[in-house]
Amino acid sequence: MSTDVKALGKVAVLMGGTSAERPVSLMSGQGVLEALRSQGVDAHPFDPAERDLGDLKREGFARCFIALHGRGGEDGTVQGALELLGIPYTGSGVMASAVAMDKVMTKRVWLAEGLPTPQWRRLGAGQHSLEAIRTVPDALGLPVIVKPAREGSSFGVTRVNGYSDMKEAVSLAAQYDPDVLCEEFIIGDEVTCPVLGEGDAAVALPVVRIQAPDGNYDFEHKYVSNDTRYLLPSGLPEAEEREIQRIVVQAYRLLGCRGWGRADLMIRASDRKPFLLEMNTSPGMTSHSLVPKSAAHAGMSYEALCLHLLAQASLDGRSAAEAAGH
Template identity: 75%
Template sequence: MSLQDPKLFGKVAVLFGGSSAEREISLMSGTGVLDALRSRGVDAHAFDPSQRELSELKREGFARCFVALHGRHGEDGTVQGALELLGIPYTGSGVMASSVAMDKVMTKRIWQADGLPTPKYVRLAFDQQSREQIMAVPDVLGLPVIVKPPREGSSIGVTKVQGYSQMQDAVALSAKYDADVLCEEFIEGEEVTCAVLGHGLDARALPVVRIAAPEGAYDYQNKYFTDDVKYQCPSGLPEAEEREIQRITLAAYRTLGCRGWGRADVMIRASDRKPFLLEMNTSPGMTSHSLVPMSARAAGIAYEELCLRVLASATLDATGGSL
């Protein structure tokens, strides 16, 4: 697909908004993408699946969709499955990769099976959340421990637990967003993120972004609504560390079957500089604070060009490649 002639994309729907807990972020991402595509002459239109039936995409003659939805019913394979049935190519990973990557427990199981480094964890299913079971978690993982819903993003429902007395409240908060609760070993060190563009052997990792949040609080508020977080891209990491993070990110992306684009969150353990994979985002943020556009800029890819490249990669599971 040529990026030079925007008419070749046909009529494009930018899917954003949605009904997940990340709706507010999706609205910001989608607005940015919509403006960028229109600025390059693409016939792009806003489409909020929480306000309109997806079947309208077919009736209104949309040729492809840019998925700027985050969280459930947007990033978890459900919208992707609907678009497969409608036969409308879409950006990002397919049904299975989207579904698996949205579930942090399933993602960790696959990474562990492939020998990729990810923090130790305990899954508390909905029927395994008695006081005794909750209080036993720090005995297994140590303290501090991270408690979070396994199928949410953007740091929603996440608690860093410093002591046993906080465990009960942390699990209760997480359980508001997901019946299951993921408790994860806390990796003391630096947080980085690494984006990927492409599919299969053609996928390539972009420059690593280093994240420095105030008092280590890279939470929902600091991610999207303050300028207190400092980002470094180029990361300033030793070249060997940068290469290793890019290597495991590419391996993590490929083993999940991701395509189009994605972004892995990684912790570098301070004690030995070993990187650990936290999660894979298959519909990364595209706001003014977002990390994929920042990484792309460092690679010489402007925001508008990034949006065009992602749009050009739109495909269906049935075809398995860009259209």
């Protein structure tokens, strides 16, 4: 599949931004920028934290590669701005981005369609009293995972092993988001599975099995240290891998995602049942990131992946080619 690089026009790689994930986004964006330039794309870095998005229109950018993570980049807001500017962009549209960023809303959608996700309780802004917090382990058992409802890269996430640690965990998560998600802890294998495409054409890439020291896949083990193992091939039985891919594509389609995404799951050790944790609509593209690793295993280089995603850039309901004709 060859791409006419010149037809892509002037490209902005959106990176940085104002979320807690800014440092990761800058790494992702730099990788994407270099990859696109190596393929002859007229690509330029653009940090919405330092520049007005209106400059994209004024400076004649034809499309955007969104390498922003977290709030302001992955939650539908920048997507909405680009819709109004009429500049096609990579990844999911406004609604899918907004829903997927909110882990509670994501679970509600999946559960409504019968997809498996761990049991959970939401503690809203006014529900952080000791009495409210103490009911969570009663309902979900221990250990329990406590995290912000709308944040990524493991920020504000705590594995709580006892009642006495709940208050501190909720306070930490609440620093990132007033809505705190408490989730049943699934003991077993941690896996992730990327998806490319849209609708019926969406396809899952190979499953990646994650082995972090002591099962603690936190920010440090995601982006900094080299002692986390990523198993590709996953080593899972073929039928199990296929079932995970099937569930992930279904989860992706249900949220209305397009372009690309990556679902994180746990496989319960006791019965090998997979549980969906979340859907990332603007996954990392750093040297440690999992979508490039999975794509490489499927025979797609980092450069080819970046070019493919850029070529698929669109607006809600319109392709880049249609948008250019308006």
